[in-house]
Amino acid sequence: MSDIVSVREEKTKHIVKVENDKPKSVVKAALIGNPNCGKTTLFNQLTGSNQYVGNWPGVTVEHKAGRVRNWKTPIDVIDLPGIYSFSPYSPEEVITRNYLEQEKPDIVINIIDATNIERNLYLTTQLLELDYKVIIALNMMDILMKKGKKLDYKKLEKEIGVKIIPISASKALGINELLEEISKENNRLRGKKNFYSDNIEASIKKIEKVLSYKRNNIDNLRFKAIKVFEKDALILSELKLSSGEEVAINEIRNEIKTTKNRDYEIIIADERYKYICKICSECIMWDKEDDKESISDKIDRIFTGKFTAIPMFLVMMFAIFFITFGPIGNFLKQAVENFMANNVLASAEYYLNMFSASDWTKSLVLDAIIGGTGAVLSFLPQVILLFTLLSILEDSGYMARAAFVMDKLLRKIGLSGKAFVPLLMGFGCSVPAVLGTRILENKKDKNLTIFLIPFMSCSAKMPLYFLFASAFFPNNQTIAIFSLYLLGIVGAIFSAFLFKDTLFKGQESPFVMELPTYKLPSRKNLLLHIWDRVRDFLERAGTVILGATIIIWFLQSFNLHLQFTMDKSESILAVFGSIIAPIFTLCGFGNWQSAVSLLTGLIAKESIVSTLCVLYNAQGTAELGNIILNLFSPMSAYAFMVFVLLYTPCVAAVSAIHKELKSWKLTIISIIYQLFIAWFASALVYQFGTLFSKIFI
Amino acid sequence: MKLSELNPGDTAIIEEVGGTGAIRRRIIDMGITPGIEVKLIKTAPLGDPMQIKVRGYELSIRKTEAENIEIVLGKESINE
Numbered sequence: 108m109s110d111i112v113s114v115r116e117e118k119t120k121h122i123v124k125v126e127n128d129k130p131k132s133v134v135k136a137a138l139i140g141n142p143n144c145g146k147t148t149l150f151n152q153l154t155g156s157n158q159y160v161g162n163w164p165g166v167t168v169e170h171k172a173g174r175v176r177n178w179k180t181p182i183d184v185i186d187l188p189g190i191y192s193f194s195p196y197s198p199e200e201v202i203t204r205n206y207l208e209q210e211k212p213d214i215v216i217n218i219i220d221a222t223n224i225e226r227n228l229y230l231t232t233q234l235l236e237l238d239y240k241v242i243i244a245l246n247m248m249d250i251l252m253k254k255g256k257k258l259d260y261k262k263l264e265k266e267i268g269v270k271i272i273p274i275s276a277s278k279a280l281g282i283n284e285l286l287e288e289i290s291k292e293n294n295r296l297r298g299k300k301n302f303y304s305d306n307i308e309a310s311i312k313k314i315e316k317v318l319s320y321k322r323n324n325i326d327n328l329r330f331k332a333i334k335v336f337e338k339d340a341l342i343l344s345e346l347k348l349s350s351g352e353e354v355a356i357n358e359i360r361n362e363i364k365t366t367k368n369r370d371y372e373i374i375i376a377d378e379r380y381k382y383i384c385k386i387c388s389e390c391i392m393w394d395k396e397d398d399k400e401s402i403s404d405k406i407d408r409i410f411t412g413k414f415t416a417i418p419m420f421l422v423m424m425f426a427i428f429f430i431t432f433g434p435i436g437n438f439l440k441q442a443v444e445n446f447m448a449n450n451v452l453a454s455a456e457y458y459l460n461m462f463s464a465s466d467w468t469k470s471l472v473l474d475a476i477i478g479g480t481g482a483v484l485s486f487l488p489q490v491i492l493l494f495t496l497l498s499i500l501e502d503s504g505y506m507a508r509a510a511f512v513m514d515k516l517l518r519k520i521g522l523s524g525k526a527f528v529p530l531l532m533g534f535g536c537s538v539p540a541v542l543g544t545r546i547l548e549n550k551k552d553k554n555l556t557i558f559l560i561p562f563m564s565c566s567a568k569m570p571l572y573f574l575f576a577s578a579f580f581p582n583n584q585t586i587a588i589f590s591l592y593l594l595g596i597v598g599a600i601f602s603a604f605l606f607k608d609t610l611f612k613g614q615e616s617p618f619v620m621e622l623p624t625y626k627l628p629s630r631k632n633l634l635l636h637i638w639d640r641v642r643d644f645l646e647r648a649g650t651v652i653l654g655a656t657i658i659i660w661f662l663q664s665f666n667l668h669l670q671f672t673m674d675k676s677e678s679i680l681a682v683f684g685s686i687i688a689p690i691f692t693l694c695g696f697g698n699w700q701s702a703v704s705l706l707t708g709l710i711a712k713e714s715i716v717s718t719l720c721v722l723y724n725a726q727g728t729a730e731l732g733n734i735i736l737n738l739f740s741p742m743s744a745y746a747f748m749v750f751v752l753l754y755t756p757c758v759a760a761v762s763a764i765h766k767e768l769k770s771w772k773l774t775i776i777s778i779i780y781q782l783f784i785a786w787f788a789s790a791l792v793y794q795f796g797t798l799f800s801k802i803f804i
Numbered sequence: 805m806k807l808s809e810l811n812p813g814d815t816a817i818i819e820e821v822g823g824t825g826a827i828r829r830r831i832i833d834m835g836i837t838p839g840i841e842v843k844l845i846k847t848a849p850l851g852d853p854m855q856i857k858v859r860g861y862e863l864s865i866r867k868t869e870a871e872n873i874e875i876v877l878g879k880e881s882i883n884e
Contacts, residue, residue, distance in 0.1 A: 192833035196826035225859045226835050367820060369838065376832045380840075416849040511864045515850040518866075618853055619830045619869060622862040 133181040135210065136289055139203065139234065140218035141227050142189030143504075143623040145246040149218055149276040150186040151635055153286075158186075158635070170206075180290050185212065191226070193233045193330075195341065198550060207239065208326065214295045216285070218244045218276070221251040221258055222624075224391070228383045229376075232302050235267065237330050240295040243271040244285055249278070257392045266386050268298035277629055300329060302382040306363060307374065311336060313359045317352055336360065337372045403504075403624040410505065416512045423505070424531055431493045432535040432566060439488030447481035467664065467671035475660035480653050486538055486759065487644060493532060493539040494640045495633065500528075502628030507620060514618060520600055521607030523549065523618060526556040530599075533563030534592075537760035541767050542640065555603065555611045557767055561756045561781055562599035564592050567712035570728075571751055574716055578732040579744040587745070591752050598753060598784065610776070647762055655758040659710050663703075675721055680706060694750060694786065695743030695793035705750070711757050742800065746793035753785035805877060808854070808870035810844040816875040817841055823872035831869065835859040842875070 140146040150158070154173030175182040187206060188199035195201045207215070217234055219227040234241050245260055264271045270288050274281030288294045301308055314332040318325060325331060334342035335356060348356065360371060369377070409415050430436065455477055459469050500506045510524030517526055525547050532540035540560045547553040572588045580587040663680040666672045675681060684703035691697045704718040716728065725731035739747065755761065755778050765774040810816055818840050821831055835858055836842065845855040845862065853866040 191830075194826070194829050194833060196829055223859075223861045226861060229833065229835065372829070373821060373832060373837060377837045377839075380835060380837055411846065411848065411855065413846070413849050507864070511848050511853060511855065512850070514864075514866070515848065515852045618864065618866045619827070619834055620864045621834075622855060622864050624862075 133183050134214065134289065135183050135185070135212040136214045136216050137185045137187055137207065137210075137212040138216050138218065139187050139230070140189060141191055141220065141223075141230060141621075143621060144189070144218050144220040144223070144227060145276040146189055146218050147186065148629055148632055149216075149244060149246065149274070149282075150184060151631055152276055152279050152282055153184050170202075175286065178286055178290075182286065182289060184216070185210075190230065192230060193237070194339075197548075199548065207237070213240070214289055215239045215241045216244055216289070217241050218246055221245050221247045221273075222254065224258070225380070225383050225387055228387070229379060231267070232379045232383065233330075235269070235298040236300055236302075236333065237327050238297055238300070240297055241269045242285070242288055242295065243269060244276075244281075245271050245273045246276050248273045249275050249280075255393060259390045259392070263386065263390045266299070266390070269296045270294050303375075303378045307336075307378055310359050310363055314356055317355045317359070318346070321349075321352075333375060337375050339372075401624070403626075406625050407508070407622075410508050411511060416508075420509060420512050423500070423509070424528070427493070427496045427500075427528075428531065428535060430496060431489050431532075431539075436489045436492050439492070440485050443485045443488060444481070447477065447484065451481070452477050465671075466673070470664055470671070471657070471660065474664075475657050476653065480648050480656065484648055486536060487641070489536060490539045490542070490644055491637060491641060493535075493543065494637050497528065497543055498633050498636045499628050502626075502632060504623045504625045507622050510620065511622065520603035521551075521611075522555060522603070523547070523552050526552055529556055530559060530563060533560040533565065535566055537561055537563075537565050537756050538763045541760060541763040542643075544767055551611045554768060554773065555606060557764055558606060558611075558777055558780075559599040559603060561760065561764075561777075562595045562602065562753070564595045564752055565712065565756070565760075567757070568751055570713060570716045572748060574728055574732060575735070575739075575744050575748050578736050579739070579741045587748075591748055594749065594788075595752055598788070602780075602784070610773075643766075647759075647766065655762075656710060659707065659758075663707065675703070690786070691750075691789075693794065694789040695746045695797075696739065696750075698738070701747065705754065708751065709755065709758060711759070712751070715751060742793055742796040745796065746789040749792050750785045750789040753781060753788055755781040755785075805875055806871050807842065807844075807856075807865075807873035807875050808867045810842075810854075810875065812844050812846045814877065815841060815843045816877050818873060819876050820874035821872065822874065823869070827869060828872070831865070831873070834863060836863075836873065 138146055138150055150171065150173070153175050155176045158171050158173030170188075171186040173184055173186075175184060185206070187203045190197070190200050190203055193200055193204055195204050215234060217231050219231065231241070231243065245258075248258065248260075251258060260271045260273055272281055272285045272288055274285055303311065311329070311332050314335050315328055318332055318335065319328060331342055331346065335346070335348075336359075363371070363374065365371065365374070410419050452473060455472055456469070459472060464472075497506075500509070506525065506528070509528065512524065513527040514524030517524055526544075529540045529543040529547075532543055537560050540563070541557055544553045544556050544560075547556060572591060573584075576584045576587040659680070661679075662683065663675060663678045664671060665679055666677045667679060667682060672678060681699060681703055684706060685699035688697050688699045688702040691702060700719065700722040703722060704715045707718040708715040716731070719725070719735070720728070720731050723731060723734045725734055735744070756764070761774065761778060764777055765771070768774050768777070805816070807816070807818075818836055818838050820838060821828060821836060823831070840858060843857040845857055847854045848864075851867075853864045854870060856863050856865060
């Protein structure tokens with residue numbers, strides 16, 4: 108990879124040398140635009156597979172960057188979050204502002220959706236006020252034409268003073284023309300800055316003077332002057348105006364008449380929009396009146412209609428769940444498991460025997476490295492399936508509708524509508540569900556959802572439920588298992604109320620959300636998106652998860668004298684198990700075997716059953732069922748299931764949680780909270796259950 | 805009259821955008837400014853939020869947010 112890049116750099120250097128006779132540096136281009144304007148599609152068209160995900164220094168927010176491929180001069184493009192404005196109230200707006208201020212890109216590519224030009228140009232006016240060199244990529248001109256409108260972009264270009272290149276990001280049209288313009292330094296223009304009527308403009312000029320009187324070199328003076336005029340709290344606290352300055356600025360403001368419905372904040376936004384409306388009416392021509400219902404409107408009537416919305420939503424969710432965790436997903440999961448067992452594991456065993464490796468080497472390689480990571484890798488097909496489906500929902504525009512439909516329900520527990528999808532996925536597997544919370548832009552929503560996902564009983568806990576329920580509640584199996592799922596949901600709602608105003612307090616995100624027109628997802632976007640996730644997943648499987656698996660393997664394979672032992676009851680883990688076992692006395696299962704099985708459940712929930720099998724020397728689950736009948740009472744069995752339902756999820760899930768929470772503190776709080784609530788609930792069930800049965804039975 | 809009281813299919817003109825802070829700012833930035841025409845397409849099946857059309861695109865807004873927005877029914881524009 109790096110070889111290819113360096114070869115390309117060599118080539119480009121050579122070309123540049125011929126042209127300029129001096130080596131030219133890389134052009135840094137920042138891609139900025141509204142959400143849903145085709146920004147990611149353009150980014151993918153420009154960089155293809157040359158892109159990488161990185162973090163900005165200081166903040167752990169991911170951004171994507173990449174070198175433009177097949178182009179004569181080196182251009183690096185940075186994909187910034189989609190924003191509507193530089194207010195800056197949302198984290199995305201802050202990130203974008205900080206990036207522009209610190210990195211000072213050579214050029215800002217402002218991508219604009221031609222079909223939604225008024226609102227898109229609003230951001231452009233702010234970019235121009237901030238005095239950046241801007242080139243406009245005017246996207247979706249073809250769709251505008253289909254709607255019977257014509258846009259005279261040359262006229263618009265003259266009006267706002269920066270270059271405009273019509274493109275179609277999805278059809279890869281106009282990309283070379285755009286790159287051509289970016290390459291020419293003379294075409295990177297700063298454009299118009301005055302969008303206001305004369306009296307407002309005069310006030311802004313006066314505020315500029317007041318601000319620059321005692322301060323030297325204020326960055327973006329004009330932008331700050333406008334913000335001061337608006338009484339923007341953030342900028343005011345940043346500038347720390349003296350009382351003299353405040354008096355002067357107030358006098359300037361008072362020259363402008365305000366009314367109840369026109370304060371300073373509205374005046375600026377209103378004047379920007381009025382200017383935009385004026386130039387749009389000059390530059391856009393209607394060929395024919397377009398009044399008929401579009402296909403998007405028709406689809407929308409079904410997906411969000413009064414009687415069809417909820418059934419459609421349930422169908423979509425069921426379909427995702429069924430495809431991911433039903434026959435198709437399970438088949439693929441089995442295929443990976445079989446491949447690991449029959450090919451990888453078998454050949455590894457063969458070679459280890461050939462070199463007559465020691466018992467513990469064999470155990471390390473076969474049980475821990477291959478077995479452990481294999482168990483995690485077997486989730487990969489389901490992760491891919493789920494992300495394919497989620498990407499389709501996101502790219503097609505349905506996700507915004509699902510949020511629209513479910514918002515009222517989820518708002519009651521402090522979440523927004525979009526959180527429904529990852530929560531539901533939690534019933535399948537916490538790992539993809541936690542990774543799926545990336546669709547939530549608001550940090551509070553995202554973190555709270557991640558905290559709630561472990562309460563959705565994952566499918567790996569099923570074998571244990573079946574084992575215990577069939578042994579202890581043979582006549583009420585379904586009710587017993589169903590009650591556990593319900594208890595999980597109750598736990599989630601309880602935790603949401605507990606955390607929404609404490610640990611995750613913060614402003615509720617405004618639900619002023621754009622409902623974009625429906626469109627077919629692009630294959631290229633989809634593939635790149637899925638590849639990102641797969642790469643991510645494999646990286647974690649090879650690092651964090653592998654490490655954790657080896658540690659637990661060590662604890663269960665060695666005794667306190669650090670000798671390798673096949674007898675698990677002598678292992679460090681068993682010793683540790685017997686130390687912690689008394690903790691569970693109140694819950695009714697204070698034996699070391701239960702404690703050890705719960706510890707191994709931290710690797711994977713499936714291993715609780717297999718560990719119990721090993722520890723009680725049972726051949727298969729049927730025999731194990733008979734054995735546990737003598738060791739547990741129905742009450743302690745149910746308490747054990749409750750504990751399994753609620754306690755800390757497996758290593759893979761914890762590592763996903765850490766990755767998405769981006770904080771050790773929150774991850775540790777989540778781990779401890781799950782342990783605590785599991786112990787508490789399970790003790791409560793056992794103690795009250797026993798008391799109850801003593802009194803009444 | 806408030807934006808939250810509009811019936812599906814109704815068209816109205818924005819008169820005043822109330823509220824405070826980030827939510828108000830977001831509403832204004834999205835193009836809901838005095839004098840602009842909005843149309844209520846529908847409300848979500850559970851009664852909240854609302855789907856409105858403004859400046860040629862569609863937007864979802866919660867009723868609590870719409871309660872801060874004063875409107876006048878019909879197409880006639882307000883005089884400043």
